[in-house]
Amino acid sequence: MIILIVGLILFLGVHSLSIINDPLRNRLRASLGEGKFKGLYSLVSLAGLVVIVWGYGIARMDPTVIYMPPGWLKHVSLLLLVPVFPLLFATYFPGKIKAKIGHPMLTAVKLWALAHLLANGMLHDLLLFGSFLAWAVADRISMKRRTPRPIPTMPARKMNDVIAIVGGLAVYVIMVLWAHRWLFGVSPV
Structure with missing residues (x-):
């Protein structure tokens, strides 16, 4: 279950940057540049998605x-x-x-x-x-x-x-x- 939770934190965390602190997101985008920001955002999102799929698959083996x-x-x-x-x-x-x-x-x-x-x-x-x-x-x-x-x-x-x-x-x-x-x-x- 921990792996699923880590995946959710990664994926939804990066997608929550605007919810939690939109000015921080805008500063990161400005300091990194549009391309690097989108690349990093995409990598973290993809990593989170992969970990969600992996963690969900493991959690399904021992359901509660x-x-x-x-x-x-x-x-x-x-x-x-x-x-x-x-x-x-x-x-x-x-x-x-x-x-x-x-x-x-x-x-x-x-x-x-x-x-x-x-x-x-x-x-x-x-x-x-x-x-x-x-x-x-x-x-x-x-x-x-x-x-x-x-x-x-x-x-x-x-x-x-x-x-x-x-x-x-x-x-x-x-x-x-x-x-x-x-x-x-x-x-x-």
């Missing part, structure tokens, strides 16, 4: 049951996950969805984490998905007090909503029917 969700929550979870990939697509293909939601990626992370918390009751699941849910909520709240940074996206177009919905739903179907089992060893259906 916290609660046993009823079977019907699996169906609720699958429904909550339907908009996740379209929201992720809408982050980079801005249109009416992004304009309406504001921060579609954070909304996607919150839905993804909540859906997994509803369907899984092991300690390692609570740590992983609970941490991501808490981070996304904290990040969204902190955005009210900090200057928004532009996200590189495609130009805003009406067609982007179609791309987000069709592309996102296609990825959802692939994930549910095949990729989730291939990537994580667990079939959601």
Whole structure:
């Protein structure tokens, strides 16, 4: 479990720099330069992600049951996950969805984490998905007090909503029917 926690600290820690101290993040970016800052940020993020995957895999070998969700929550979870990939697509293909939601990626992370918390009751699941849910909520709240940074996206177009919905739903179907089992060893259906 310690390895999973270290991975979460690395990954979510670097992603929380803006939440905790946005001026420090800006000073680091200015002193290191854009390229070096992004490179270091990416390396720490990647290291954290690798350690999360490693730690989660180890934790799954010796699970600690916290609660046993009823079977019907699996169906609720699958429904909550339907908009996740379209929201992720809408982050980079801005249109009416992004304009309406504001921060579609954070909304996607919150839905993804909540859906997994509803369907899984092991300690390692609570740590992983609970941490991501808490981070996304904290990040969204902190955005009210900090200057928004532009996200590189495609130009805003009406067609982007179609791309987000069709592309996102296609990825959802692939994930549910095949990729989730291939990537994580667990079939959601």
